[in-house]
Amino acid sequence: RLLTSPVPHGRVTNIDASGALAMDGVIGILTANDDGVGALLTNEPKFVGDPILALAAVDETTAQDAIDRIVLDIEPLDYTVDPLDSLYPGGPDARSDGSNVGGGRTGLERRRVKWTARDFSAVEEDQLPMGEPAWQWSYGDIEAGFQEADLVFDESFVTQGNSHHSMEPRTAMAYWQGGKCYVHTGSQSLTASLAGIADQLGITIDELVYVNENCGGGFGSKGTAAQTAGISGHLSKQIGRPVMLRISRHEEFYIGSARGTLQGRIKIGFRRDGRIVAVDFSVVQDGGANGGFQDAGDAAQAxxxxxxxxxMRFRGIPVLTNTTPRGPQRGPGQNQVAAAMEPILDKAARDLGLDRLAIRKLNAPDNNATVGGQQIPVTSAYMPDALDKGAGMFNWVEQQVRSGERNGSKVFGVGIGQAYHDVGxxxxxxxxVLTPDGKLHLHSGVGNLGTYSYASTTRPAAEVLKCDWENCIVHQGTNAKHLPIS
Known part of the structure; x- marks a missing residue:
């Protein structure tokens, strides 16, 4: 079981585990002070629920009873739960080293950024300020675009950072045998997690046997190595016997990851025909305690x-806060910004007297589309066709005229929305491997989320080779089966 932080930011000054260690059935304790543990456990917790100590016992009940006997002395430190508070001059930082921007999977080194008071005072109360960005790019002449525009919207928005909260809380079991560590846990990609788990344990990939038969739900939260795997491995090595760590549903809320919250501002200009001529897009991203993912950048790409x-111009900044660690969740960035952009398309269609489907088709990407600050050509895009197909299946022409109909207290609404997530x-x-008996052996490093991804991603090989699926054998679930990086 884990002993986790009761405060959003603090410094551990003493741990008295004598009462726990005196109990029958308690086998060992692991802390951040033990060799090789690294960031798996901490003496400076940065969010409520941050693991401080792990304890092994003969069963979970004994382990939890022992955890309850540990006396933890912790000095509370300044903390922040709002990125804008941390960016304000003199505002609190999420870490004692003063860094408040970057880290995690943002691609940015952690550093300290403070905006000026003028940055904040230059906007209205309900508008998002934007000082020094950490990410930025642009293309075209947005000033000329806004001058050309017949209709301009300037709106701020906030999206919620909800927990992934898969049905299956994180579980890991580890033991050492023959100079190798055997780890049983679940992740969305078996082979993509190998390097991370090996690094947590201070071993090479050749010294790790990873068993990942089933993952259950993930939604982006189980795409990389979970700290539960590393903690189990280190504690197993210390006590010389297998260790299983199952976090509770309660703990999953804290260490199970969450979507990054976005505070954004979109200024968007339309010509009279509905074409978008200019976009100025600014985002402040809540990176949680770990730095988070590239949600803001992905939102701009979307x-x-x-x-x-x-x-278009994009400016964004990911800010550390003393909240749940953040990670990618079901179209990170793309889904959040769709909720902000799509209503603006509806408003523009209304004010310009255009059909809501028509304004989307006019601006939709096709095979001549480009993306991002470098205006990279896309390989294929069929959004106009998708919109036409959806409109035909829904009978848009007839149905959309009913939008706004009232029946007592009920209002009938008809809407249209679009979003994307890049794949591949x-x-x-x-x-x-094709064996003499006519069997095609397909090796897959994809995790088993219950959606049979490990099988569907190998099926194209069978189709190309014109091999009946009944003669195909999919090998997955452990790197001992020589699985490819997939």
């Missing part, structure tokens, strides 16, 4: 590709 503005990566491997 605006660029989905609406193809003739000119280069640099991944495949492995297959």
């Amino acid at each position: 605006v660029s590709i989905m609406y193809q503005p003739e000119s 990566r280069t640099g991944y491997d495949g492995l297959l």
Whole structure:
């Protein structure tokens, strides 16, 4: 079981575990002071629920009873739960080293950024300020675009940072045998987690046997190595016997990751025909205690590709806070910004007297589309066709005229929305073996989320080779089966 932080930010000054260690059935304790543990446990917790100590006992009940006997002395430190508070001059920082921006999977080194009081006073109370950004790019002439525009909206928005909260809380079991560590846990990609788990344990990938038969829900929260795997491995090595760590549903809220909160501002200009001529997009991202993911950058990419503005500027900054660690969740950045952008498209259609489907088709990406600050060409895009197909299946022409109809206290609403999530990566491997008995052996490093991704991603090989699926054998679930990086 874990002993976790009761405060959002603090410094551990003493741990008295004598009462726990005196109990029958208690086997060992692991803290941040033990060799090799690194950031798996901490003496400076940065959010409520941050793991401080792990305890092994003969069963979970004994372990929890022992945890309750540990006396933890902790000095509360300044904390922040709002990125704007941390960016304000003299505002609190999430870490004692003073860094408040970057880290995690943002691609940015952690550093300290403070905006000026003038940055905050330069905007209205309900508008998002924007000082020094950490990410920025632009293309085209947005000033000329706004001058050309017949209609301009300038709106701020906030999206919620909800927990992933998969049905299956994190569980890990580890033991050492023959100079190798055997780790049983679940992740969305078996082979993509190998390097992270090996690094947590201070071993090479060749010294790790990772068993990942089933993952359950993930939604982005189980895409990389979980600290529960590393903690189990270190504690197992210390006590010389297998260790299983199952976090509670309560703990999953804290260490199970959450979507990054976005505070944003979109200024968007339309020509009379509905074409978007300019977008000025600013985002402050709550990176939680770990720095989070690239939600803000992905949101900007989504605006660029989905609406193809003739000119655009993006400025964003990910800020550390003393809240739940953040990570990618179901279209990170793209889904949040769709909720902000799509209503603006509806407002523009209304004010310009245009059909809501028509204004989306006019701005939708096709095979000539480009994306981002470098205006990179996309390989394929069929959004106008998708909109037409959806409109036909829904009978948009007839249904949309009913929007706003009232029946007593009920109002009938008809809407249209669009979003995207990029798929596919280069640099991944495949492995297959065709044996003399006519069987095609397909090796997959994809995790088993219950959606059979490990099978569906290997099926194309069978189709290309014209091999009946009944003659295919999918090998997955452990790197001992020589699985490719996938």
